[in-house]
Amino acid sequence: MSKTPQAIRGTQDIFGPEAEAFAHVVETFERVRRLYRFRRIEMPVFEKTEVFARSLGETTDVVSKEMYSFDDRGGESLTLRPEFTAGIARAYLTNGWRQYAPLKVATHGPLFRYERPQKGRYRQFHQLDAEVIGAAEPQADVELLAMADQLLKELGIADGVTLQLNTLGDGDSREAWRAALVDYFAAHRAELSEDSQDRLERNPLRILDSKDPRDRAFVADAPKIDDYLSGEAQDFFGAVTAGLDAAGVAWTREPSLVRGLDYYRHTAFEFVTDRLGAQGTVIGGGRYDGLMESLGGPATPAVGWAAGIERLAMLVGERGDPVADVVVVVEDDAQIARGVEAVTALRREGFSAELVASGSPRKRFDKAVKMGAGAIASISTAEGAAKISVRAEDALAARIESLLL
Template identity: 50%
Template sequence: MKTLQAVRGMNDILPADSALWQYLERTVADLLRGYGYQQVRLPIVEPTELFKRSIGEVTDIVEKEMYTFADRNGDSLTLRPEGTAGCVRAMLEHGLLGGGMSQKVWYTGPMFRHERPQKGRYRQFNQIGVEAFNLSGPDIDAELIILSWRLWKQLGLSEAVTLELNSLGTAGDRARYRDDLVSYLRERFDRLDEDSQRRLESNPLRVLDSKNPDTQALLADAPKLADYLDEQARAHFEGLRALLDAAGVPYVINPRLVRGLDYYGLTVFEWVTDRLGAQGTVCAGGRYDGLVEQLGGKPAPAVGFAMGMERLLLLIDTLGQVPEELARQVDVYLVTLGDAAATAGFRLAEQLRDSLPGLRLVVHCGGGSFKSQFKKADKSGALYALILGENEAAESKVGLKPLRAESEQENLGWHDVPARLAELI
């Protein structure tokens, strides 16, 4: 029979890699807990209409990239391509935004887009998303950016990422700007790349984000969105910048930063790096004050961001910031010889786990000689082996043998082992 393989662009996370994933998830969870954000767990499948109404029907995601199918009832469902829309749906469905109640939440899990797979960009990819609702000032925008900045410092990435910042203004600002931008580009239509020509009619602001160098050169003299911001939008952006300056968070203004989703307005930002080639964005977000109303709720300000875990992990690895302890999955490997020793070994192991909750202890299973067990102990990467034979078991003693150093084996009573391991590991 033909060997089955994973779907292209949807990857297994193997045991050798999972420790780094857990490290990142744990670091983020601890950080967000410290800022008062609570986790929400969301479905992977949502009604297709949710994404059409939120992301926009003329975006690349909805037009080209979504995994959409009809279920047995004929309903159109979609594997979520992003998390914000589902989070807003959950807030509304469960009445969590009523009475202007503020909410700070986060989520994590797989997203799905049918793109051309490449390093750091996959068809199933994992994101961590952070959202805040019913808070309208620039202070919550600043908090999200500052906490992400703190995360980069904790992960050892702060020297490799740059914050790009922009304001998309209000809906009225964008409408006035869109009219002038379209007029400017229409006069130069033949010089635009094919994608930009198509976007000019459906989503002209996305032309600003074109990766085509000729189009970018053409945009040098185009109208600037910053010139169209009203007093409210300017005050919001200046307030955000003042808070970031006060917190010592460096940033650059990128007037062409628009993000790829229709629901953004006012603040937009991206954390980018030049260490990963073409896949330079590791975290991005902004304010989406109109989305709650767009999805059927009462108007409610909202802001959030998402970070791609695969790219962050790739950056951590590229910069050599993988914590040393993650390279070792086992601290101690317990080898036994004889039935009585094997039985006693399980009892000793559980006593050690009670005394040292963080100890990574593997008890050898499957029998075999001391020689074969020591080979497995060495292959496990453990620092020490505990050796338990029939005589040691009868006397409640155990041998402690270093596996990564030239030190001599120690012979200890069971009651002395926890304290000795605490000293060594």
């Protein structure tokens, strides 16, 4: 006897209250992105591997350890997308989307990374994503952050979530800071963790967000970006923080918040909470003005963020199955066709409706009552014809009766 197939480790089947919470996050995101006039896009689930290798860097952990890559029948290397931004940048360059700049786009869907599954983290996971491409002004950063802040508030989970903000400066500021970090950490190389010793040569900024106690001992005294900011970079960050204050978005400065890839500039941010254990970031992003050039395109300013749907849904909490507006009860099998007609008419007028027409006719009404709907329309037979009665508040009952009688 064959065994029942099991789910792949690190994936999940979502059902019931968890699925309702997941759907609530997506529906709220769709509503908010329309308020901010972000255009909806759909992206391929897989891309040429070079799209991610060139954008994320061949030596990053994502590319070297976490991507699901495979050769198709033609021998071309393809990769299941580990994130959205690189694919969106590729589409922007190859589809002529530059004519719409500044372009505000949003999407959501599954992503894939081969990593150790843990609370709120899976090998197939889902993200929301919002990007502004072709806008160099700090107002674009402010709008994206205000949008993320409003999303959290409309989901009812803003309490206990903090916006941490930092600047990485412009290109010259970042390079000067990077060189100072290399000099500083090189003097302590032997005492750093193995990962940070490796990062020292190729990604020294990442040492700043290391959680290893051996590294933390030196991070506090490491050079600070503020000592290397150009006047232009200071003005840019000042405009972002002033815009957030004007929009009523609370924020805190987090000098150790960094982005290791060289194409990141200026604003870096994370919305964090202590309600999800070690994996506390629920929304993260920043300005990546150098990405398009790394993909062979012209210099193009851009800023964006991504949010894990599973993590947001965990904060939302389980949501019960939605209650129908109206339950239509067929108490006489001779009236089943009339019941189908009634429930169809209700749905076409925007009511969520459920039909109860199976099981013991005597118990159908009791079953409908237990479903907790706002209204019950029962259909029986009187004098050879269908008889419809509605139990609901007066105004609602009158509207339903006008549709069904």
